[in-house]
Amino acid sequence: MINCHADVIVPTVRTNGIQTYYEEHGDGPPVVFLHGAMSDHRLWAEQLQPLTNDVRVVVPDLRGHGRTGGSEPAEYTIGLYADDLDAFITALDLDRPPLCGLSMGGMIAQTYAARSPETISALCTLSATTPELLTRGEWIERRLVPTTIEAIAPLVAPDRLYSVVQWINQWRHDETANGDLAAEEIKRSHAEPFPETPPEEAGKIRSALVSYPDIDVDHGAITVPSLLLYGEREPPSMARHARYMAEIIPTADARPIPDAGHHSHVDAPAFVVETLREFLKTSTDKK
Numbered sequence: 702m703i704n705c706h707a708d709v710i711v712p713t714v715r716t717n718g719i720q721t722y723y724e725e726h727g728d729g730p731p732v733v734f735l736h737g738a739m740s741d742h743r744l745w746a747e748q749l750q751p752l753t754n755d756v757r758v759v760v761p762d763l764r765g766h767g768r769t770g771g772s773e774p775a776e777y778t779i780g781l782y783a784d785d786l787d788a789f790i791t792a793l794d795l796d797r798p799p800l801c802g803l804s805m806g807g808m809i810a811q812t813y814a815a816r817s818p819e820t821i822s823a824l825c826t827l828s829a830t831t832p833e834l835l836t837r838g839e840w841i842e843r844r845l846v847p848t849t850i851e852a853i854a855p856l857v858a859p860d861r862l863y864s865v866v867q868w869i870n871q872w873r874h875d876e877t878a879n880g881d882l883a884a885e886e887i888k889r890s891h892a893e894p895f896p897e898t899p900p901e902e903a904g905k906i907r908s909a910l911v912s913y914p915d916i917d918v919d920h921g922a923i924t925v926p927s928l929l930l931y932g933e934r935e936p937p938s939m940a941r942h943a944r945y946m947a948e949i950i951p952t953a954d955a956r957p958i959p960d961a962g963h964h965s966h967v968d969a970p971a972f973v974v975e976t977l978r979e980f981l982k983t984s985t986d987k988k
Contacts, residue, residue: 727753735806
C-alpha cells in the first residue's frame with residue numbers, strides 16, 4: 702500500500718493492527734533489517750547502501766518508531782514486535798528472507814527466529830542480548846536500573862534522559878562515542894523531517910526492553926545459520942550473550958566487530974558490510 706501525505710509517497714503495509722512504514726533498496730534476494738530502540742530505518746538504509754548491489758534491503762520502522770508511529774496497546778513487548786514482524790514478512794510475501802537485527806531489533810529477530818525458523822533462511826544479530834540474566838550485574842543493569850529510569854522518566858525530558866543514560870554507559874564501559882554522534886548526524890541530515898518519539902511511546906518501548914527477560918526464547922529451535930556480532934568496545938554482556946547463543950544454536954558464529962561501540966554499523970561500516978555480504982552470500986546460496 703502507498704499512502705501520500707503532502708505530496709510525499711509513503712510506502713506502508715498493514716501488519717498486526719498497525720500501518721508499518723518501510724523502505725526497499727536494491728535488487729536481488731530480500732533481507733529484512735530491524736533497527737534498535739528509539740531509532741528508525743534511516744541508519745540501516747544509509748549504512749547498507751553498499752549491499753544493495755547484491756541484495757534487496759528491506760527496512761521497516763518498528764511499532765512506536767519513525768513513520769510507523771504509535772499504536773493503542775498500553776505497553777509493548779518483544780513478543781508483540783515478533784508478531785508484527787511475522788505479519789510484515791507475510792504481507793510482503795517474502796520468501797524465507799535472512800533476518801538481521803541491531804540491539805532491540807536483534808532481540809526481536811532471535812525471538813522470531815526461535816518461533817518460526819522455517820520462515821527465514823539466516824539470522825544475524827548485532828549488539829543483542831538474550832532474555833537470560835547471566836550474571837548478578839546483569840540483573841542490576843537490566844532490572845533495577847530500568848525500573849529506576851522509569852520512575853524518574855516523567856520528570857525528565859526524553860532526549861535529556863536518553864543522553865544521561867548514554868553518558869553513564871560510555872563512562873562505565875568505555876564505549877566509543879563516535880557511533881552515537883554519527884547516528885544522530887545521519888538522522889538530522891535526512892531530506893525529510895521525521896517525527897520525534899512521543900514520551901508515551903518512548904515509555905511503551907522501554908517497557909518492551911524491561912520485560913524482555915520474562916520472555917522464553919528457545920535458541921535451540923533456531924535451525925538456520927546464525928551470525929552473532931558485538932562491538933569490541935561494548936559492555937562485556939554483549940560478548941557474553943553472543944557466545945551464549947552460539948553455544949546453543951546448532952549452526953552459529955559469535956564474532957567481535959573491531960573498535961566498535963553499540964552503533965557498530967556506524968562505528969565500523971566497512972567491516973560490518975563486508976561481514977554481512979559474506980554471510981548473506983553463503984546463506985542465500987543455500988536457499
